[in-house]
Amino acid sequence: MNVKGTVHKYGNDVDTDVIIPARYLNTSSEEELAAHCMEDIDKDFVRTVKKGDIIVAQDNFGCGSSREHAPIAIKASGVSLVIANTFARIFYRNSINIGLPILECPEAVANISDGDVVSCDLSAGVIVNETTGKSFRAEPFPAFIQNIIDAGGLMKSLAQK
Amino acid sequence: MGMTMTQKILAAHAGLDSVKAGQLIMADLDMVLANDITAPVAIKEFEKAGATCVRCKDKISLVMDHFTPNKDIKAACQVKLTREFAQKQGIEHFYDVGQMGIEHALLPEQGLVGAGDCVIGADSHTCTYGALGAFSTGVGSTDMAAGMIGQKCWFKVPAAIRFVLHGKLPRFVTGKDLILHIIGMIGVDGALYRSMEFTGDGVKSLSMDDRFTVCNMAIEAGAKNGIFPVDELTLDYLKGRFKREIRIFEADEDAEYERTVEIDLSSLRPTVAFPHLPENTRTEWEEIPVQQAVIGSCTNGRISDLCQAAEILKGRKVHKNVRCIVIPATQEVYLQAMKEGLLEIFIKAGAIVSTPTCGPCLGGHMGILADGERCVSTTNRNFVGRMGHITSEIYLASPYVAAASAVTGKLSLPEEVI
Numbered sequence: 001m002n003v004k005g006t007v008h009k010y011g012n013d014v015d016t017d018v019i020i021p022a023r024y025l026n027t028s029s030e031e032e033l034a035a036h037c038m039e040d041i042d043k044d045f046v047r048t049v050k051k052g053d054i055i056v057a058q059d060n061f062g063c064g065s066s067r068e069h070a071p072i073a074i075k076a077s078g079v080s081l082v083i084a085n086t087f088a089r090i091f092y093r094n095s096i097n098i099g100l101p102i103l104e105c106p107e108a109v110a111n112i113s114d115g116d117v118v119s120c121d122l123s124a125g126v127i128v129n130e131t132t133g134k135s136f137r138a139e140p141f142p143a144f145i146q147n148i149i150d151a152g153g154l155m156k157s158l159a160q161k
Numbered sequence: 162m163g164m165t166m167t168q169k170i171l172a173a174h175a176g177l178d179s180v181k182a183g184q185l186i187m188a189d190l191d192m193v194l195a196n197d198i199t200a201p202v203a204i205k206e207f208e209k210a211g212a213t214c215v216r217c218k219d220k221i222s223l224v225m226d227h228f229t230p231n232k233d234i235k236a237a238c239q240v241k242l243t244r245e246f247a248q249k250q251g252i253e254h255f256y257d258v259g260q261m262g263i264e265h266a267l268l269p270e271q272g273l274v275g276a277g278d279c280v281i282g283a284d285s286h287t288c289t290y291g292a293l294g295a296f297s298t299g300v301g302s303t304d305m306a307a308g309m310i311g312q313k314c315w316f317k318v319p320a321a322i323r324f325v326l327h328g329k330l331p332r333f334v335t336g337k338d339l340i341l342h343i344i345g346m347i348g349v350d351g352a353l354y355r356s357m358e359f360t361g362d363g364v365k366s367l368s369m370d371d372r373f374t375v376c377n378m379a380i381e382a383g384a385k386n387g388i389f390p391v392d393e394l395t396l397d398y399l400k401g402r403f404k405r406e407i408r409i410f411e412a413d414e415d416a417e418y419e420r421t422v423e424i425d426l427s428s429l430r431p432t433v434a435f436p437h438l439p440e441n442t443r444t445e446w447e448e449i450p451v452q453q454a455v456i457g458s459c460t461n462g463r464i465s466d467l468c469q470a471a472e473i474l475k476g477r478k479v480h481k482n483v484r485c486i487v488i489p490a491t492q493e494v495y496l497q498a499m500k501e502g503l504l505e506i507f508i509k510a511g512a513i514v515s516t517p518t519c520g521p522c523l524g525g526h527m528g529i530l531a532d533g534e535r536c537v538s539t540t541n542r543n544f545v546g547r548m549g550h551i552t553s554e555i556y557l558a559s560p561y562v563a564a565a566s567a568v569t570g571k572l573s574l575p576e577e578v579i
Contacts, residue, residue: 022523026198089354
C-alpha cells in the first residue's frame with residue numbers, strides 16, 4: 001500500500017491525553033473523536049489536516065493512557081501514516097489493531113520537517129521525503145501484521161477469515 | 162538461561178517450559194478488564210468480529226468508574242451500553258454505582274486477581290496487580306475484545322530491568338515517592354516495552370498499598386509491567402479474598418536483566434513530579450501556590466493513603482485558597498475510612514469526600530481546573546490538559562505532600578505542618 005501527504009511534525013512524548021483529551025471520551029464515534037484530534041497540542045491540526053497527511057514525531061509517541069480512541073482519532077482525521085523514533089507500547093499495539101499504519105525510523109524523523117511532503121511504500125518500508133528528495137528505509141511489518149492493517153484492523157481481518 | 166519472574170508467569174500461561182525475551186507467545190488469561198470508557202469500544206470490536214458470546218463470563222470484569230456517577234448524557238449512554246452487554250452475556254463481575262470502585266483498587270480488594278495470574282485490562286494502569294505477584298498489563302479495547310472472545314492474548318516476552326531495594330523508607334516517605342524517584346531517574350520511556358522487577362531486602366518494608374502504588378505507575382516509565390515477589394504480606398492480603406489457586410513464581414538465580422538499579426530506600430525524600438511529565442521530579446522547590454489538592458485515584462486512593470492524609474489534616478484546616486477533594490477508591494475503603502473516623506477529620510478540615518470515581522485524574526469531572534490553576538495531586542499523570550484547561554498545572558505527589566500542601570496553600574513537605 002502506498003501513502004502520500006503533508007507532514008505534521010511533533011516532538012518527544014506526545015501523550016494520548018493531547019492526542020484526544022479525556023473530556024471527549026464520552027463517545028466512541030470516530031467522527032466526533034477526529035473533530036478534537038491533537039486539540040491540546042496543536043489547535044490548528046483539525047483545521048489543516050487533509051486526507052493522506054502524515055504525522056512525524058520523535059520518541060515515545062502515544063505514551064500514557066491505553067485509550068484506543070487515540071489512534072482511532074488520528075486515523076479518522078485522515079492521517080495515513082505515523083512515523084516516529086519510538087512508540088509507547090500500548091499505542092503501538094492499538095494502532096495495528098485498528099489498522100493505522102505506523103513506522104519506526106529515526107533517520108526519517110531527523111530528515112523530515114513540518115510541512116514537507118512525504119510518500120511511503122508501506123509494504124517495502126521505503127519512506128521518501130518528496131520535498132528534499134531524500135529516501136529512508138524503515139523495517140516493514142511482516143505480512144501477517146500488514147494484512148491486519150490492510151483489512152482495517154484486527155477484528156475486520158478476523159471477520160474476513 | 163534463567164527466566165525473570167514475568168517470563169516464568171508468561172511461560173506457564175503459554176504452556177511452555179521456557180520463554181526468552183523477544184519471543185512471541187499466545188497466553189491464557191485469568192482475567193480481562195475494561196471500564197466505562199474502554200468497554201464500549203471493545204463491545205463494538207467484539208461485534209465487528211462477528212462474535213456472539215464471550216468465552217469465560219466469570220473471567221471478565223467491567224468496572225464503571227471513570228465518568229461515573231454519570232457525568233453527562235453521553236457518559237450515561239456508554240454505561241448503559243456496557244450494562245446491557247454485561248446482562249446479555251451474563252458477566253458476573255460487572256460493577257456499577259453502589260458496588261463499583263476504582264478498578265485497580267477494586268479488583269485486588271474483591272479477590273479477582275492474585276499471585277501468578279496473567280491479566281490484561283483496557284486501561285493502562287492494569288499493571289497495578291504486579292504488586293500481588295501477577296503479570297498484568299494494559300492493552301487497548303481491541304485486545305480486550307479478543308480476550309473476551311478467546312480468553313487469550315499474544316505477547317512479546319519482555320526483557321527486564323531489576324530494581325534492588327535496600328533498607329526502609331523514612332517517615333513521611335511512601336511508595337509514591339519511590340516510584341516518582343525511579344521515573345525521575347530513568348525517564349518516561351526508561352522502561353519502554355520492559356518489565357520492572359522489584360526485589361531486595363527492602364521489599365518487606367513496603368506495605369501492600371505501597372507496592373500497588375509502585376506497580377501502578379510502571380506504565381509512567383513506559384513499562385509493560387511492574388512486579389513484586391510474593392511474600393508473607395502478599396499471602397496475608399490474598400487470604401480470604403482470592404478464591405483461585407495461588408501460584409508463586411520466583412525469578413531464576415541466573416535470570417537475565419538488561420540493567421540492575423540499586424536503591425537505598427532510607428535515602429529517599431518526598432518527591433514531586435512537576436508539570437508536564439512524571440519524569441520531572443524534584444525534592445526541593447521555591448514557593449508554588451496551589452488552588453486544588455486531589456487525594457485519591459488508582460494510585461493513591463487506598464485506606465493507608467487516606468490514613469496518611471488524615472494524619473496531616475487532623476485538627477488542621479485546609480487553606481482558604483484551596484479546594485481539597487478526597488476520593489476513597491472503593492466502597493470498602495470508604496466504609497473503613499468512616500469507621501476509623503477519617504471522614505470526620507477530612508470534613509472538619511474543610512475537605513470534601515467524594516464517592517469512588519476516577520473523575521478528576523483524567524479531567525473527567527469532580528475537580529476540573531481553570532486556566533492557570535495549579536493542583537497538587539496523588540494521581541499518576543501531569544500531562545498538558547490532563548485535569549482541565551491546557552494552561553493548568555498538576556504536581557504529582559504522595560498523600561502526605563498533597564495534604565500538607567492543602568493546609569499551607571502551597572506545595573509543602575509534611576514536616577512544614579506537623
